[in-house]
Amino acid sequence: MVDNSKQLTELSVNALRFLSVDAIQKAKSGHPGLPMGAAAMAYTLWTRHLRHAPSNPDWLDRDRFILSAGHGSMLIYSLLYLTGYDISLDDIKAFRTWGSKTPGHPEFGVTPGVEVTTGPLGQGVGNAVGMAAAEAHLAARYNRDDLTIVDHYTYVIASDGDLMEGISSEACSLAGHLHLGKLIVLYDDNRISLAGPTSLSFSEDVEKRFESAGWHVQHVEDGNDVDAIDSAIGVAKKELSRPSIIRISTIIGYGSPAKQDSASCHGSPLGAEEVVAAKENLGWPVEPVFFVPEDVLEHMRSAVERGERQESEWKNSLERYGKSFPEEAEEFERVMKGKLPPDWESALPEFESDLKALSTRKASEAVLQALAPCVPELMGGTADLNPSTLAWLKGFGDFQPLENVLESVQGSAGGEWSYTGQNVHFGVREHAMGAIANGMALHGGVIPFVGTFFVFSDYMRPSMRIAALMGAHVIYVLSHDSIGVGEDGPTHQPVEHLMSLRSMPGLAVIRPADASEAVEAWRYALLNDTGPTALVFSRQDLPVLDRSRCAPADGLQKGGYTLWESSDETPDAILIGTGSELQVALDAGKILSENDGMTVRVVSLPCWEIFDGQPENYREKVFPPSVRVRVAVEAGITLGWEHYVGSEGVVIGMDGFGASAPASVLYEKFGITVQNVVETVRKRVKNI
Numbered sequence: 138m139v140d141n142s143k144q145l146t147e148l149s150v151n152a153l154r155f156l157s158v159d160a161i162q163k164a165k166s167g168h169p170g171l172p173m174g175a176a177a178m179a180y181t182l183w184t185r186h187l188r189h190a191p192s193n194p195d196w197l198d199r200d201r202f203i204l205s206a207g208h209g210s211m212l213i214y215s216l217l218y219l220t221g222y223d224i225s226l227d228d229i230k231a232f233r234t235w236g237s238k239t240p241g242h243p244e245f246g247v248t249p250g251v252e253v254t255t256g257p258l259g260q261g262v263g264n265a266v267g268m269a270a271a272e273a274h275l276a277a278r279y280n281r282d283d284l285t286i287v288d289h290y291t292y293v294i295a296s297d298g299d300l301m302e303g304i305s306s307e308a309c310s311l312a313g314h315l316h317l318g319k320l321i322v323l324y325d326d327n328r329i330s331l332a333g334p335t336s337l338s339f340s341e342d343v344e345k346r347f348e349s350a351g352w353h354v355q356h357v358e359d360g361n362d363v364d365a366i367d368s369a370i371g372v373a374k375k376e377l378s379r380p381s382i383i384r385i386s387t388i389i390g391y392g393s394p395a396k397q398d399s400a401s402c403h404g405s406p407l408g409a410e411e412v413v414a415a416k417e418n419l420g421w422p423v424e425p426v427f428f429v430p431e432d433v434l435e436h437m438r439s440a441v442e443r444g445e446r447q448e449s450e451w452k453n454s455l456e457r458y459g460k461s462f463p464e465e466a467e468e469f470e471r472v473m474k475g476k477l478p479p480d481w482e483s484a485l486p487e488f489e490s491d492l493k494a495l496s497t498r499k500a501s502e503a504v505l506q507a508l509a510p511c512v513p514e515l516m517g518g519t520a521d522l523n524p525s526t527l528a529w530l531k532g533f534g535d536f537q538p539l540e541n542v543l544e545s546v547q548g549s550a551g552g553e554w555s556y557t558g559q560n561v562h563f564g565v566r567e568h569a570m571g572a573i574a575n576g577m578a579l580h581g582g583v584i585p586f587v588g589t590f591f592v593f594s595d596y597m598r599p600s601m602r603i604a605a606l607m608g609a610h611v612i613y614v615l616s617h618d619s620i621g622v623g624e625d626g627p628t629h630q631p632v633e634h635l636m637s638l639r640s641m642p643g644l645a646v647i648r649p650a651d652a653s654e655a656v657e658a659w660r661y662a663l664l665n666d667t668g669p670t671a672l673v674f675s676r677q678d679l680p681v682l683d684r685s686r687c688a689p690a691d692g693l694q695k696g697g698y699t700l701w702e703s704s705d706e707t708p709d710a711i712l713i714g715t716g717s718e719l720q721v722a723l724d725a726g727k728i729l730s731e732n733d734g735m736t737v738r739v740v741s742l743p744c745w746e747i748f749d750g751q752p753e754n755y756r757e758k759v760f761p762p763s764v765r766v767r768v769a770v771e772a773g774i775t776l777g778w779e780h781y782v783g784s785e786g787v788v789i790g791m792d793g794f795g796a797s798a799p800a801s802v803l804y805e806k807f808g809i810t811v812q813n814v815v816e817t818v819r820k821r822v823k824n825i
């Protein structure tokens with residue numbers, strides 16, 4: 138039912154265009170082409186379909202909207218302003234300036250109504266798949282026949298660039314497999330990208346691509362035809378068994394006489410003269426700038442009242458639900474708030490030192506199985522590496538659409554196949570897996586964990602960066618952490634990865650040394666809800682340290698701690714280790730103390746980020762500044778360890794790639810041995 142007049146519709150679409158154009162012109166930078174070309178689809182979606190509450194952007198059951206082509210950010214800012222979010226005209230005028238609510242690309246946590254940070258193309262599409270997956274899971278878990286508390290769509294505006302990026306192919310392939318019917322992509326098909334026409338590099342048949350991936354596909358020929366877009370979205374919403382893409386043919390920079398349909402309006406302001414020409418061309422007043430007709434504002438701001446009504450209807454449903462299903466309602470509200478259940482830590486296992494050695498990936502598996510029954514919001518999986526990474530929740534079902542129930546899968550974690558399943562099979566798609574996890578985390582209601590071999594974190598790194606930037610609660614389970622991988626050789630042996638991920642702001646990288654530290658690492662990862670955590674686990678078995686003879690593993694909560702020392706005097710030397718090399722440091726320390734009579738301290742440093750966040754007095758207690766003989770041992774690149782060993786210290790690590798041989802041979806050949814540490818310390822002590 139559309140009651141607004143054609144003229145008001147056209148005015149509103151043009152208001153979106155020219156608010157964006159004026160802000161970009163004022164900022165002297167930005168991308169006017171996309172807002173001008175995609176204004177009609179954005180208007181149609183936001184005024185006729187999107188269920189959202191501008192006065193409460195966090196309404197749990199709102200539809201999610203992602204502008205994946207984040208360079209067109211002014212489009213979403215104009216939408217937010219016009220529909221009544223907490224964005225003022227002054228905020229629009231402050232586009233791209235220091236401290237504004239309207240940064241160059243949409244940023245989660247900065248602008249009310251922006252669901253995710255977008256800018257790196259393709260990520261938003263992946264995030265949307267994650268949001269749609271979270272919605273499907275929570276709906277299956279909590280909705281009861283006539284009582285529906287989770288029921289919303291995820292919409293995306295995606296550009297050519299989004300669909301050129303491999304990540305969107307990965308993500309959309311999985312979305313098709315999963316039949317995520319409430320995911321709807323509006324494809325802004327303007328045939329222009331940054332450097333020119335897409336014909337230079339992009340000639341695939343996008344419709345066929347999506348059809349073959351199991352999507353429902355439509356085409357709207359005229360990107361300014363609001364009614365046609367309206368009815369296509371309506372059809373897409375009814376198609377609940379497949380995700381939908383609507384290819385909408387648009388003209389980039391629509392309205393600009395000299396620049397439309399060319400890359401020249403993609404990435405820079407139109408220019409003062411061309412702004413005037415475009416306004417005149419579309420019958421828009423040249424002055425005042427930032428002009429919004431009263432009736433447009435009134436019309437678009439009706440979203441506020443409509444949203445409040447929709448939200449209050451939903452609240453009534455939630456209340457009715459709570460009366461019939463009090464426990465489920467309580468759990469639903471708890472998981473949506475991101476609060477852990479009160480007693481979850483008591484489920485964490487303990488490992489005794491008389492246990493035979495076990496890899497930290499196996500210890501991690503045991504932790505996950507112990508947590509699964511009491512932390513139902515855990516949901517995740519791996520990029521086809523469950524049996525190696527052991528990141529699964531056995532018996533908690535596979536996240537699959539019911540249509541696939543009858544297909545059997547090797548290596549499945551067991552349990553039922555449906556959207557209630559908590560094990561996600563991402564397939565060999567690390568990059569999309571990272572973006573999907575971000576979408577799941579930001580949707581809320583689930584704590585996503587995603588796993589692969591540590592070396593392939595490179596394939597997921599761009600999404601990890603966005604998780605860190607957004608402060609998303611995502612847990613990475615990265616096993617096979619070093620040359621300890623052994624025979625698979627250098628392609629599978631991470632070397633620079635620890636340092637490279639440590640350099641990422643906001644990402645806690647934890648490399649536990651034994652099973653007890655693995656437990657603590659998981660504890661930290663679950664509690665760390667303001668950012669992502671990377672858990673880096675060994676493939677090879679490691680002894681479980683005897684904690685009656687050395688410090689308890691909960692020292693990990695401080696990032697680093699004195700594990701063992703030969704006496705409480707100021708040490709002659711400090712040995713530092715992480716992961717599997719902590720044992721090397723410990724054995725060396727004992728030899729130096731017993732055979733050389735040295736006072737030695739061995740420090741376990743599983744997480745730099747956490748340690749560096751400790752008060753100075755704690756850090757100096759662990760590393761007294763007067764102790765100059767410091768040796769770090771880690772089977773990774775040495776660059777960066779000066780941070781702890783200082784200019785007079787020594788680092789025993791890897792300065793090149795590994796090799797294919799048994800792990801024990803590799804440690805020997807690369808000199809990561811107790812003997813080498815002992816001799817290195819002896820030399821340092823002599824020379825200092």
Ligand SMILES: Cc1ncc(C[n+]2csc(CCOP(=O)(O)OP(=O)(O)O)c2C)c(N)n1
Nearest residue numbers: 171256257258296297298299329330331403
């Ligand atoms: C991963 C990534 N690579 C490169 C860029 C730089 N970039 C910004 S927009 C763009 C291409 C834009 O083309 P399109 O997606 O079709 O958007 P439109 O020109 O239609 O606005 C590029 C290459 C980016 N933002 N993200």
